[in-house]
Amino acid sequence: MTRVAIVTGASSGIGQSAAIQLAQRGAGVILTYHGNESGARDTVATIEKDGGVAVALKLDVGRSATFPAFRDQVVAALRDNWQRDTFDHLVNNAGFGQSAAFEETTEEMFDGLMQALLKGPYFLTQTLLPLLVDGGGIVNVASNSATFAGMESGYSAYGTMKGGLIVLSRYLAKELSGRGIRVNSISPGATRTRIGGNAFELYPEVIPEIAARVALGRLGEPDDIGMVIATLLGEEGRWITAQDIEVSGGYNL
Template sequence: MRVAIVTGASSGIGQSAAIQIAKRGTGVILTYNGNESGALDTVAAIEKDGGTAVALRLDVGRSETFPAFRDSVTAALRDTWQRDTFDHLVNNAGYGQMAMFEDTTEEMFDGLLRVLLKGPYFLTQTLLPLLADGGAIVNVASNSALLSGMEPGYSAYGTMKGGLVVLTRYMAKEFSVRGIRVNSVSPGSTRTRIGGDAFARFPEVIPGLAARTALGRLGEPDDIGLAIAALLGEEGRWITAQDIEVSGGYDL
């Protein structure tokens, strides 16, 4: 059985990706930071469909914890799947924070840097010895790094996500000698808990976002989760070093 690691899978895009990947017969190690109950919901949803999942705690902003996390992954692979490698990695965990350029503090900048760029970089480096040849990685970026999704207030967030898109290409180039494919997806506005559950707190912004989207609605987590699962699967076997905007045609 193939096994995938999905970071930040207690809600939103990560939760959807974990469930969609599991539906394809792949075992899932999913991570959470603060929201353990959400992670257990994800595990329950996967098990209800006959899949296998293990939830592990991980703060992607604390790279010093990554070696211990790798040990936990090794134990989970051995105990649950009788394996010493895994096949797929989804670097999804993150958070959103907006501030106009002149109001962005070094503390905010460094926090976003640690979680959105340094975290995926060194987590992937730490897990790479366990990733099987012929495997695949998907990094979750954002259309805030693309011309179509640029909005005032996201200079720091968008810069980190843009760095992740470039990092994706370098990973694809270097890992190709092992047959490992690496791509990124750049979601547009998606109904998740990002920004402190902003869409639930400010539903009045949704019609405006839907009006700017060619397909006429706000994105749902499954819209992104399905794209991630497809890139990891056989459908994506000849795709690498690409960033795919998954936004329903935002600002088209």
């Protein structure tokens, strides 16, 4: 039976890489997008070009009221494409980046980050959990902004939400262990994605300064992270749970 993974926010960057890497390892993929439908189509096309099967569904992880309807779409996609009523892996990756000095962080900004980065993964996982097989796996994409090494001024709200996601991952690992479900988080460092309004493409002059702070001497690429996600969900990760793995090339080492 073909394994099936759900990857949120897979129209670009880390999510796109994770979806493709999982497909290359034989999994079918249900991927989500919010505003970037063309990117989602690109992800599906890349997977299909290599002989895989992928379905793109629209989802706003900041609107938990839409999750039951999304679950119904997942049920239909599983039935129509894989003749299944369950899936094997969940990657909570969707979100956005936003920075502001602590004194300038508004409640609106705080609530928006909380809805997408913490409440969203919490209740989306809860909504989809009845469809997740026993022995399945979950990876939550956090950030090294929640660690000492990755702390930078301006990310108090963003880092707080990602820190909460790391703690949530540990609790899920504990509570779901009876079903054999493994739950881990990963904390990427600076990675060349569209986060922060596509900042790295708009302001390439910042890249050398960031690379100089990375022990391995460069900015992270989406595949550096996507391959770790696929590995954690594969047989190689079968004895790993309740861990947060920093994937940063040694940022501020």
